[in-house]
Amino acid sequence: MRELELFFGPQHMGMVGNFSITLKVEGDQILEAYANPGWLHRGFEKLMEYRTWIQNFPMVCRINVVEPDHMEMVYAMAVEELAKIEVPERARYIRTIVLELARLSSHLFGCWAYANMLGFDTVAQWAMYHRDLILDLFEELTGGRVYHIYIWPGGVRRDFPKGFKDKIINTLHAIGSCIPDYDSTFFNNPLFYARARGIGKINQEEAKKLGATGPVIRATGLKFDIRKIEPYAVYDEVDFDIPTREEGDAYSRVWVIRDEMIQSVGIIMQCLEKMPPGEVYNRVPNPFKWKIPKGETYVRVESSRGELGIYLVSNGEDRPYRVHFRTPSYPHGLIILERVLKKANIADVGNIMISLYVVAPEIDR
Amino acid sequence: MDRNQLGKWLKEPGKMGHKYSLWAVYFCTGCGIIEIPPVITARWDAERFGVIPVATPRQANLFMITGYVSLKTLKAIIRTYEQMPDPKYTVAFGSCPINGGMYWDSYNTIKCIDKYIPIDGWIAGCMPRPEAIFIGVVHLWTLIEKGMATGYIKYRERYPEYRKNQERLFGKLEWPPLYPMNNHEKRD
Amino acid sequence: MKREIRALFKNVLIEEKGKKITITAKKEQTLELLRFLKNKGYNYLVLISAVDWIKEKEFELIYVLSSYVRKEKLHVILKTRIPRENPRFKTVIPIFENAEPYEREIHELFGIKFEGHPRLTPLLLERDYRIPPFRKDFDTRKYVKKFFEEIPSIEP
Numbered sequence: 275m276r277e278l279e280l281f282f283g284p285q286h287m288g289m290v291g292n293f294s295i296t297l298k299v300e301g302d303q304i305l306e307a308y309a310n311p312g313w314l315h316r317g318f319e320k321l322m323e324y325r326t327w328i329q330n331f332p333m334v335c336r337i338n339v340v341e342p343d344h345m346e347m348v349y350a351m352a353v354e355e356l357a358k359i360e361v362p363e364r365a366r367y368i369r370t371i372v373l374e375l376a377r378l379s380s381h382l383f384g385c386w387a388y389a390n391m392l393g394f395d396t397v398a399q400w401a402m403y404h405r406d407l408i409l410d411l412f413e414e415l416t417g418g419r420v421y422h423i424y425i426w427p428g429g430v431r432r433d434f435p436k437g438f439k440d441k442i443i444n445t446l447h448a449i450g451s452c453i454p455d456y457d458s459t460f461f462n463n464p465l466f467y468a469r470a471r472g473i474g475k476i477n478q479e480e481a482k483k484l485g486a487t488g489p490v491i492r493a494t495g496l497k498f499d500i501r502k503i504e505p506y507a508v509y510d511e512v513d514f515d516i517p518t519r520e521e522g523d524a525y526s527r528v529w530v531i532r533d534e535m536i537q538s539v540g541i542i543m544q545c546l547e548k549m550p551p552g553e554v555y556n557r558v559p560n561p562f563k564w565k566i567p568k569g570e571t572y573v574r575v576e577s578s579r580g581e582l583g584i585y586l587v588s589n590g591e592d593r594p595y596r597v598h599f600r601t602p603s604y605p606h607g608l609i610i611l612e613r614v615l616k617k618a619n620i621a622d623v624g625n626i627m628i629s630l631y632v633v634a635p636e637i638d639r
Numbered sequence: 640m641d642r643n644q645l646g647k648w649l650k651e652p653g654k655m656g657h658k659y660s661l662w663a664v665y666f667c668t669g670c671g672i673i674e675i676p677p678v679i680t681a682r683w684d685a686e687r688f689g690v691i692p693v694a695t696p697r698q699a700n701l702f703m704i705t706g707y708v709s710l711k712t713l714k715a716i717i718r719t720y721e722q723m724p725d726p727k728y729t730v731a732f733g734s735c736p737i738n739g740g741m742y743w744d745s746y747n748t749i750k751c752i753d754k755y756i757p758i759d760g761w762i763a764g765c766m767p768r769p770e771a772i773f774i775g776v777v778h779l780w781t782l783i784e785k786g787m788a789t790g791y792i793k794y795r796e797r798y799p800e801y802r803k804n805q806e807r808l809f810g811k812l813e814w815p816p817l818y819p820m821n822n823h824e825k826r827d
Numbered sequence: 828m829k830r831e832i833r834a835l836f837k838n839v840l841i842e843e844k845g846k847k848i849t850i851t852a853k854k855e856q857t858l859e860l861l862r863f864l865k866n867k868g869y870n871y872l873v874l875i876s877a878v879d880w881i882k883e884k885e886f887e888l889i890y891v892l893s894s895y896v897r898k899e900k901l902h903v904i905l906k907t908r909i910p911r912e913n914p915r916f917k918t919v920i921p922i923f924e925n926a927e928p929y930e931r932e933i934h935e936l937f938g939i940k941f942e943g944h945p946r947l948t949p950l951l952l953e954r955d956y957r958i959p960p961f962r963k964d965f966d967t968r969k970y971v972k973k974f975f976e977e978i979p980s981i982e983p
Binding site: 311312315317319320321324482483484485496498503504572581583585587596600608609638 | 846872874876879889928949951952953968
Binding site for chain 2: 954981
């Protein structure tokens, strides 16, 4: 048999975002795979050095377009640590609710992408519809469907409007009552089981060596979640579980995502009950001419794809000196993908890439 | 159907056929990966306007540039655009293709995409809402009906200038020119 | 652990703050220090980054390590400095396998060469730039003005 070189390029219905892989195939089997990122590179970290601290907030949320709130949270946490600003109690509860709603909408986007690629169109339409209901909530709270510039250093920008708590509960009931339908059509479907069982297998030792985090390593049996090890916002005051599975293939990763969605709903309900009244914003004196003392720090949160971190260096001026984002799709999409694709078929390339939960703009920044 | 529409259909069936079934190439470039799926799925249904996503550019006649365009992506866009059959229409979303938008000082993004491929309609916003996308499609229908959406004709007639702009960005291009480079007479 | 490091390696600067330790070392001691920390249980390499201190004429390389189990100190940040002319450093792939794309990106954007790296080809950029783009003497606004705005637009 002859060896061929194929381009699994950016314009393809099985690709999420603009990302391309060069494959060396023989027949139907893949021998080697090389990832080519760079189709979405904007030079973010260089652009942020030209803008002041407050002007950077609308920039930061555009790195990962699917769930922008975690980016704003991690930047706000880093700036607060360097400038020593305190956050009021009610703002911490509101931040937790917003982050969990973003996690829900991101997992539903992942369900749309996976079901659409495999051909289960019914589940894809349901998942997008339910995600739109959550985006309606965001639009009422912050004014924008996709990019909400809501979390900033010192708290959040404005309080909940009147009647918002009931709207959240109604939306969550509408989504939660459809979970048996999702189970019987998608997660427990024997066709999906045949398509996803045993694909893209990775064992725990190798995943730890290659720096995997998030659902990828939770599907191999390790209970690693930053919300439990190093809690931020109010995650140390609510009760939740960390779901894990044993086998480490595509089927177990999708089940971990489904269980995490149910845990997120539980966290939001607990926060809504416990939220105290009060202020939501500690005003920063003169934010347009704000200088932050010298120093550097590394802060991280648990986004829906893994560990999201920022390394921030400040030189005492009114703009950052160096910013570097550590995004979870970087090791998943560049190192783990090349290892796992070595023994796969061509028909499973999209399958593996979406189940590793890679989003292309995070790799290129 | 009322008599007005029936008259139009009988006089120019080709044009009405183009308007009401614009098939879009599924190529989401920049930040627009996040607003194309809601437009295509059940809540804001684009199929009632005739727009469905297709996999290959050989079967499509609408090209949507959603969001910012980087240097690597421009090469892929030009190759995809040149594979589409005539007549074809392009629409640009967002404020980044218009004048650079938020990344106006970046070394890797294209500031004004009209210099490299012809654009028929612009939709402003960051990201525009699905309703704004549908208003853009309806405007495109009006332009097609009046014969004013002539991007592809402009590309064919002034191809040497477009190719020279593309070569200034990338150096020597790997693919041969699409139309002959020294056509002096214009098509009618 | 602070005492062990001070006993084994001379002239290192250690600061502690909350759950983070910051160690500043000379460039000859870095690889041994990384091996020592890996044996102590910090076997998860989170990030390799670089900072351009143009006034002091040095580059600073930063290694952030962490661990998958609960520990008293969760983050170890290791900093070294290398000179700015003809910058080169040894690769850490024999110790941590997932360092490959991080070093490739730093080579492309800052111009630092890593000796022993298997594949130092371009990862993100498309063209060649005379000065690597993330250095402080590359002014991106001047570059945009010179390069993009001089291309003529096609009038109807």
